[in-house]
Amino acid sequence: MAETAEKEQKKYTAKDFQSDQDVRWCPGCGDYSILAQAQRVFPDIGVEKKDIVWVSGIGCSSRFPYYMDTYGLHGIHGRAPIIASGVKMARPDLSVWVATGDGDLLSIGGNHFIHACRRNIDIKILLFNNQIYGLTKGQYSPTSEFGKITKSTPWGSIDYPFNPVALALGAECTFVARTIDRDPKHLQTMIKAASEHTGTAFIEIYQNCNVFNDGAFFHLTEKGKKENNVVVLEHGKPLIFGADNDKGIRLEGFTPKVVDISNGEFSRDDLLVHNENNKDDVLAYIFSRMTYDPDLPTPIGVFRKINKPTYDSEMQKQIHTSIEKRGKGDLDELFNKGETWVVK
Amino acid sequence: MDNNNSTQDKKTLTLEDVVIHFAGDSGDGMQLTGSQFTTSSAIAGNDLNTFPDFPAEIRAPAGTTYGVSGFQIHFGSRKIHTPGDTSDVLVAMNPAALRVNLKHLRDGGTIIVNNQGFTPKNLKLAGYEKNPLDDDSLSNYQIHRVDISKLTANALEDLNLGSKIVDRCKNFFALGLMYWMYNRPIEPTLSWIKVKFKNKPELIEANTRALKAGLHYGDITEIFTTRYEVRPAKLTPGAYRNITGNTALALGLVAAAQKSDLELFLGAYPITPASDVLHELSQFKNFNVKTFQAEDEIAAVSAAIGASYAGGLGITATSGPGMALKMEAIGLAVMIELPLVIANIQRGGPSTGLPTKTEQADLFQAMFGRNSEAPLCVLAASTPNDCFIMAYEAVRIAVKYMTPVILLSDGYIANGAEPWRIPKASDLEKIDIKFPTNPENFLPYKRDEKTLARPWAIPGTPNMQHRVGGLEKEDKTGNISYDADNHQKMVDYRTEKIERIANDIPDAVVHGDIEGELLVVGWGSTHGAITSAIERLRLNGKSVSHVHLRYLNPLPKNLGEIMYNFKNILVPELNKGQLSTILRSKYLVPAIGYNKVQGLPFKAAELENKIEEILRG
Ligand code: SF4
Numbered sequence: 015m016a017e018t019a020e021k022e023q024k025k026y027t028a029k030d031f032q033s034d035q036d037v038r039w040c041p042g043c044g045d046y047s048i049l050a051q052a053q054r055v056f057p058d059i060g061v062e063k064k065d066i067v068w069v070s071g072i073g074c075s076s077r078f079p080y081y082m083d084t085y086g087l088h089g090i091h092g093r094a095p096i097i098a099s100g101v102k103m104a105r106p107d108l109s110v111w112v113a114t115g116d117g118d119l120l121s122i123g124g125n126h127f128i129h130a131c132r133r134n135i136d137i138k139i140l141l142f143n144n145q146i147y148g149l150t151k152g153q154y155s156p157t158s159e160f161g162k163i164t165k166s167t168p169w170g171s172i173d174y175p176f177n178p179v180a181l182a183l184g185a186e187c188t189f190v191a192r193t194i195d196r197d198p199k200h201l202q203t204m205i206k207a208a209s210e211h212t213g214t215a216f217i218e219i220y221q222n223c224n225v226f227n228d229g230a231f232f233h234l235t236e237k238g239k240k241e242n243n244v245v246v247l248e249h250g251k252p253l254i255f256g257a258d259n260d261k262g263i264r265l266e267g268f269t270p271k272v273v274d275i276s277n278g279e280f281s282r283d284d285l286l287v288h289n290e291n292n293k294d295d296v297l298a299y300i301f302s303r304m305t306y307d308p309d310l311p312t313p314i315g316v317f318r319k320i321n322k323p324t325y326d327s328e329m330q331k332q333i334h335t336s337i338e339k340r341g342k343g344d345l346d347e348l349f350n351k352g353e354t355w356v357v358k
Numbered sequence: 359m360d361n362n363n364s365t366q367d368k369k370t371l372t373l374e375d376v377v378i379h380f381a382g383d384s385g386d387g388m389q390l391t392g393s394q395f396t397t398s399s400a401i402a403g404n405d406l407n408t409f410p411d412f413p414a415e416i417r418a419p420a421g422t423t424y425g426v427s428g429f430q431i432h433f434g435s436r437k438i439h440t441p442g443d444t445s446d447v448l449v450a451m452n453p454a455a456l457r458v459n460l461k462h463l464r465d466g467g468t469i470i471v472n473n474q475g476f477t478p479k480n481l482k483l484a485g486y487e488k489n490p491l492d493d494d495s496l497s498n499y500q501i502h503r504v505d506i507s508k509l510t511a512n513a514l515e516d517l518n519l520g521s522k523i524v525d526r527c528k529n530f531f532a533l534g535l536m537y538w539m540y541n542r543p544i545e546p547t548l549s550w551i552k553v554k555f556k557n558k559p560e561l562i563e564a565n566t567r568a569l570k571a572g573l574h575y576g577d578i579t580e581i582f583t584t585r586y587e588v589r590p591a592k593l594t595p596g597a598y599r600n601i602t603g604n605t606a607l608a609l610g611l612v613a614a615a616q617k618s619d620l621e622l623f624l625g626a627y628p629i630t631p632a633s634d635v636l637h638e639l640s641q642f643k644n645f646n647v648k649t650f651q652a653e654d655e656i657a658a659v660s661a662a663i664g665a666s667y668a669g670g671l672g673i674t675a676t677s678g679p680g681m682a683l684k685m686e687a688i689g690l691a692v693m694i695e696l697p698l699v700i701a702n703i704q705r706g707g708p709s710t711g712l713p714t715k716t717e718q719a720d721l722f723q724a725m726f727g728r729n730s731e732a733p734l735c736v737l738a739a740s741t742p743n744d745c746f747i748m749a750y751e752a753v754r755i756a757v758k759y760m761t762p763v764i765l766l767s768d769g770y771i772a773n774g775a776e777p778w779r780i781p782k783a784s785d786l787e788k789i790d791i792k793f794p795t796n797p798e799n800f801l802p803y804k805r806d807e808k809t810l811a812r813p814w815a816i817p818g819t820p821n822m823q824h825r826v827g828g829l830e831k832e833d834k835t836g837n838i839s840y841d842a843d844n845h846q847k848m849v850d851y852r853t854e855k856i857e858r859i860a861n862d863i864p865d866a867v868v869h870g871d872i873e874g875e876l877l878v879v880g881w882g883s884t885h886g887a888i889t890s891a892i893e894r895l896r897l898n899g900k901s902v903s904h905v906h907l908r909y910l911n912p913l914p915k916n917l918g919e920i921m922y923n924f925k926n927i928l929v930p931e932l933n934k935g936q937l938s939t940i941l942r943s944k945y946l947v948p949a950i951g952y953n954k955v956q957g958l959p960f961k962a963a964e965l966e967n968k969i970e971e972i973l974r975g
Pocket residue numbers: 038039040042043044045074144148149222223224225226
């Protein structure tokens with residue numbers, strides 16, 4: 015036993031998190047990168063493999079648990095956040111992660127997602143957002159853009175998409191971040207940051223489905239484009255972007271505007287400075303609304319990270335208090351509660 | 359004792375059993391009156407059975423028929439199986455209560471009314487054009503008009519209480535009168551009043567006075583010439599308390615969790631008539647019971663599955679529409695072979711149906727309600743007491759066979775109450791749980807040779823990381839497999855695992871002779887009515903017997919054998935013939951259904967008539 019414990023404590027490598035299962039995503043799928051980054055970060059999150067549980071729903075992304083050498087539960091469509099919540103409530107000592115997709119989390123599972131957020135239960139949700147249904151071969155999803163032509167919408171989709179970050183913020187999620195499959199360093203940083211958060215952590219990961227929605231995020235990932243289309247949110251830093259770091263975001267009223275900081279008209283001091291710990295959500299929400307604005311860059315990074323007591327710890331607290339007050343439950347006492355009488 | 363000073367000219371008759379129905383407006387305190395009468399009768403040594411009849415509306419307007427709240431108690435010196443087909447006495451606080459309950463009063467029965475409740479306004483609200491007490495429309499009954507409100511007010515006159523408070527005490531006057539009539543001890547109620555109104559001495563005085571005023575009134579008034587005695591029943595010695603099915607079910611689950619050293623996790627969404635299971639379990643936090651009010655029914659069961667995966671005792675409780683929502687998740691639990699207890703407190707359906715009424719129409723749903731071949735264990739509680747036993751069984755089977763277990767109860771036994779002989783915790787059989795810890799040769803789907811259960815390896819165990827999920831599993835390894843032969847094998851395993859539970863459950867027991875003219879096969883809450891009917895028929899020399907099934911999947915191994923020894927098989931159910939269909943197809947017996955779907959339980963008399971009709975041929 016002692017030997018085993020010793021082995022567990024030795025420093026893991028990414029390889030330790032690879033399971034014996036063949037990975038079966040389409041070659042070139044963005045999911046590979048997410049898996050690789052997770053396997054790279056997990057040795058550093060300070061949790062033993064035996065104490066990690068990955069839970070998923072249905073969809074391409076939901077195969078994820080099979081490939082991580084941790085405990086894993088591949089659930090049913092849409093229910094990953096609530097199955098994971100059950101795991102966490104029963105066993106607050108475990109580190110519980112959810113791998114899910116845009117259809118899984120935001121369509122069939124939307125209810126469980128918002129309720130997990132509002133409860134602030136200590137689970138980490140990784141949304142692989144490829145803006146399409148991959149596993150069912152190419153229907154539009156709740157994050158597909160208006161007008162999207164797919165097999166199920168030959169005339170174009172007439173659904174407006176969800177903005178997952180705005181949705182999570184609105185549902186009072188305490189950790190909300192966005193990252194991109196093709197930015198491995200940033201992706202790793204976000205996974206690590208989520209692991210360090212106590213409470214519901216939500217990461218929207220833009221993921222390329224090269225089979226059914228190839229290039230959906232190329233404007234955010236390809237050289238020559240991404241520089242002007244992505245702004246990285248960093249705590250305590252002004253919002254600067256552009257190939258030469260020559261542009262910034264300034265607030266005019268409640269409206270974010272792109273300004274040039276290279277021609278002397280505006281300086282860094284005029285720009286919005288990000289504070290991810292802001293309890294007042296207004297700025298985080300404004301950033302989230304930049305997402306679909308063609309005149310503004312798409313923010314990635316941590317939108318919000320605040321602390322408040324988690325559902326699982328509050329649940330545990332009530333149990334402790336109850337035991338303290340009433341003593342450990344005694345079945346005979348319980349059976350004999352209320353009016354009793356004796357038949358001789 | 360006050361109630362022993364009865365005047366000489368009143369005679370006392372001894373009765374074997376009596377059914378009283380207390381009815382009034384929702385605000386008249388009839389549930390309280392009923393439960394006090396119940397306690398007093400229990401202490402007097404009677405066996406009994408009670409049923410509350412709440413209005414479906416939360417706050418129905420006063421005086422209306424749909425605002426009537428009732429409580430029926432059946433008590434006797436013999437074994438009492440049901441709250442009674444019809445009542446012997448109806449206590450009606452207003453015209454609406456009379457109107458609603460008259461049809462359940464037996465011919466020649468007694469009506470006691472609160473005279474002051476029969477105002478022109480209340481008569482109109484109840485739909486009476488003129489006061490039925492004044493004409494001969496009630497000549498079939500013995501009517502006693504009592505000035506309950508007025509006499510209560512007189513008794514409290516010098517206390518200077520507001521008229522509202524005084525009016526609220528009238529139910530205790532009625533209770534006192536019934537105590538006199540049936541010779542019940544008043545002490546339990548007196549001490550209850552003292553505890554209840556601990557900080558309100560004026561209410562202690564008021565309610566005590568009202569109770570005693572009712573008692574004395576019975577004594578002095580000339581209206582009542584007879585009082586009754588119902589002698590103690592022969593009950594198994596021991597300590598007792600009164601218990602409803604839902605409370606018993608909750609206690610059974612807690613007991614099983616304690617005896618298995620598991621932490622109980624209940625995921626639930628409020629639904630009538632199952633919410634009381636959630637309410638009860640929410641109180642037991644010091645038993646390490648975790649209760650979770652989920653965002654919906656699907657979430658409730660999914661969280662329970664997550665808890666079971668993590669090594670907790672995952673439980674969910676619901677009713678029919680909630681069951682429908684949970685089914686996909688239950689299928690997942692079948693596939694990943696985790697223990698899970700699903701309590702379905704059935705109600706009238708389909709769809710929203712009759713939420714406050716009883717029915718047994720979810721048996722097919724429990725058996726076959728999932729996609730594909732998804733067998734699981736189905737149990738059914740037959741009485742409020744049995745809810746405790748079967749909840750305990752459900753847990754035992756779920757953890758031993760790594761399977762979901764559906765426990766069927768229904769609104770009738772969930773809310774109905776009867777005395778419960780309190781078990782000793784130390785007498786309850788221990789439930790052994792073994793979480794494997796040896797990683798050598800560990801395979802998540804390597805089955806136990808005897809039970810075919812897979813090992814319950816839980817997160818936190820070193821070097822046993824593994825993945826389970828809803829995709830078909832490869833035998834032993836649990837890896838995803840689409841192989842044809844493997845699928846056949848796994849479907850067969852899952853089926854056989856449930857079948858093997860039959861080796862681990864008690865044989866069905868025949869009440870009556872083991873062969874004869876007719877066997878009644880029942881399940882669930884019809885137990886009381888069937889037992890009453892069979893007892894009476896057998897006293898009259900009829901060749902009838904009764905088997906009551908508590909294990910519905912798998913069925914007891916000896917059931918076929920039993921049935922083949924009878925000429926006729928009658929299956930009474932509060933549905934369109936679900937168990938009878940199963941029995942006919944499984945045993946090829948000519949089972950006859952007797953089916954009622956009115957949201958109401960069977961009456962013993964209905965069953966007797968049906969059985970006699972069959973016996974006549
Ligand atoms: S369909 Fe798209 S998302 Fe799914 S595995 Fe293939 S590339 Fe990846």
